[in-house]
Amino acid sequence: MANYTPKPSDKFTFGLWTVGNIGRDPFGSPTRKPLDPEYIVRKLGELGVYGVSLHDNDLVPIEATPAERNRMVKRFKKALEDSGVRVTMATTNLFADPVFKDGAFTNANAKIRAYALQKTLYSMDLGAELGAPTYVFWGGREGAEVDAGMNTLDAIAHYREAMNFVAEYSQDQGYGYRFAIEPKPNEPRGDIYLPVVGAALGFIATLDKPELFGLNPEFAHETMAGLNFVHAVAQAIDAGKLFHIDLNDQKMGRFDQDLRFGAENIKEAFLLVKLLEDSNYPGVRHFDAHALRTEDEAGVWEFAKGCMRTYLILKEKATRFDKDKEIQAILKAYKVQDSGLGKLSKKYTRKNAETLKAHTFDRVGLGEQGAGLERLDQLTMELLLGVR
Numbered sequence: 001m002a003n004y005t006p007k008p009s010d011k012f013t014f015g016l017w018t019v020g021n022i023g024r025d026p027f028g029s030p031t032r033k034p035l036d037p038e039y040i041v042r043k044l045g046e047l048g049v050y051g052v053s054l055h056d057n058d059l060v061p062i063e064a065t066p067a068e069r070n071r072m073v074k075r076f077k078k079a080l081e082d083s084g085v086r087v088t089m090a091t092t093n094l095f096a097d098p099v100f101k102d103g104a105f106t107n108a109n110a111k112i113r114a115y116a117l118q119k120t121l122y123s124m125d126l127g128a129e130l131g132a133p134t135y136v137f138w139g140g141r142e143g144a145e146v147d148a149g150m151n152t153l154d155a156i157a158h159y160r161e162a163m164n165f166v167a168e169y170s171q172d173q174g175y176g177y178r179f180a181i182e183p184k185p186n187e188p189r190g191d192i193y194l195p196v197v198g199a200a201l202g203f204i205a206t207l208d209k210p211e212l213f214g215l216n217p218e219f220a221h222e223t224m225a226g227l228n229f230v231h232a233v234a235q236a237i238d239a240g241k242l243f244h245i246d247l248n249d250q251k252m253g254r255f256d257q258d259l260r261f262g263a264e265n266i267k268e269a270f271l272l273v274k275l276l277e278d279s280n281y282p283g284v285r286h287f288d289a290h291a292l293r294t295e296d297e298a299g300v301w302e303f304a305k306g307c308m309r310t311y312l313i314l315k316e317k318a319t320r321f322d323k324d325k326e327i328q329a330i331l332k333a334y335k336v337q338d339s340g341l342g343k344l345s346k347k348y349t350r351k352n353a354e355t356l357k358a359h360t361f362d363r364v365g366l367g368e369q370g371a372g373l374e375r376l377d378q379l380t381m382e383l384l385l386g387v388r
């Protein structure tokens with residue numbers, strides 16, 4: 001039996017706001033007490049966690065004076081040092097305060113856009129001071145319920161201005177951030193701009209310094225929209241844009257659940273882990289989820305351990321999948337090779353096109369062949385169910 005105990009080298013990370021979640025929802029008050037950031041970091045260290053991520057206001061309340069801020073940062077740095085946990089990602093809270101009720105960078109009000117940018121610059125200073133290499137932009141409030149404000153085109157342009165501004169600031173200050181945009185289709189806004197991975201990829205291509213920007217896709221976000229998260233991540237990897245990832249789980253068509261990784265869609269979770277491992281994704285495995293509102297603090301740590309344990313179990317299943325002779329034989333038969341035709345269609349030359357046009361295909365025969373996917377999928381399920 002493999003050892004499923006996490007080690008820092010597994011690169012698991014959690015947001016302060018994830019294990020720190022107090023179990024509040026739109027219908028009910030908190031069910032848990034807030035935990036100190038220092039306490040969280042020490043606990044994460046004990047659990048074998050590699051890193052922690054934070055919004056500015058997870059550590060420093062929005063009303064804190066500069067002196068208070070510095071005291072808090074000092075205490076937090078001490079906890080990081082003691083626990084060996086490092087800050088792997090920083091971000092700005094541009095959604096909680098009422099000032100952001102109609103968006104931050106995309107707000108129709110120029111004063112609010114400028115304030116959002118100012119808050120972000122201070123938050124980038126904080127992240128840099130704590131050593132964060134990655135800076136995330138989740139545009140939770142960058143959206144609308146009412147489009148009669150005719151703001152969509154302006155919003156996209158303002159979003160771009162903000163991204164161009166922060167990229168220059170990062171370089172000017174020598175922070176060296178890599179920026180990761182996190183798409184989400186809806187919640188808290190009725191419709192959020194840049195709703196899915198593909199939209200964010202398209203937007204990044206329009207920025208002044210696209211090389212500094214990538215994606216922070218989240219399992220629950222694509223899943224809420226009924227889309228295939230594994231496909232979305234594959235597209236980000238293909239584009240060289242998987243800068244960070246938010247792991248959790250979600251039932252389609254529900255509110256934003258932020259379930260424990262692997263709690264719901266086990267086959268997708270397996271295929272995702274396999275994709276990340278097979279492509280040697282070098283980044284952290286960041287859990288952006290929280291314990292159910294039914295839980296006390298003990299349940300919170302069970303939740304955190306569960307996320308990591310499931311990842312490690314699925315990683316072991318991925319190795320088993322690769323070693324399974326029957327599965328591999330089906331895969332080999334599925335991926336039919338033809339060196340001659342394969343070469344012909346790989347790259348256009350006039351000659352290749354002519355040869356291809358002159359070739360006679362057994363269209364009917366090819367159409368009659370089965371793919372073998374029923375057996376492959378069944379064996380995959382049996383492997384996941386533990387009988388292979």
Ligand code: GCO
Nearest residue numbers: 091136137138182218246288
């Ligand atoms: C959500 C988002 C957020 C972001 C976080 C960091 O659905 O609320 O996933 O948790 O990931 O703000 O950017």
Ligand code: MN
Nearest residue numbers: 218220221288
């Ligand atoms: Mn989310």
Ligand code: MN
Nearest residue numbers: 182218246288
């Ligand atoms: Mn997220």
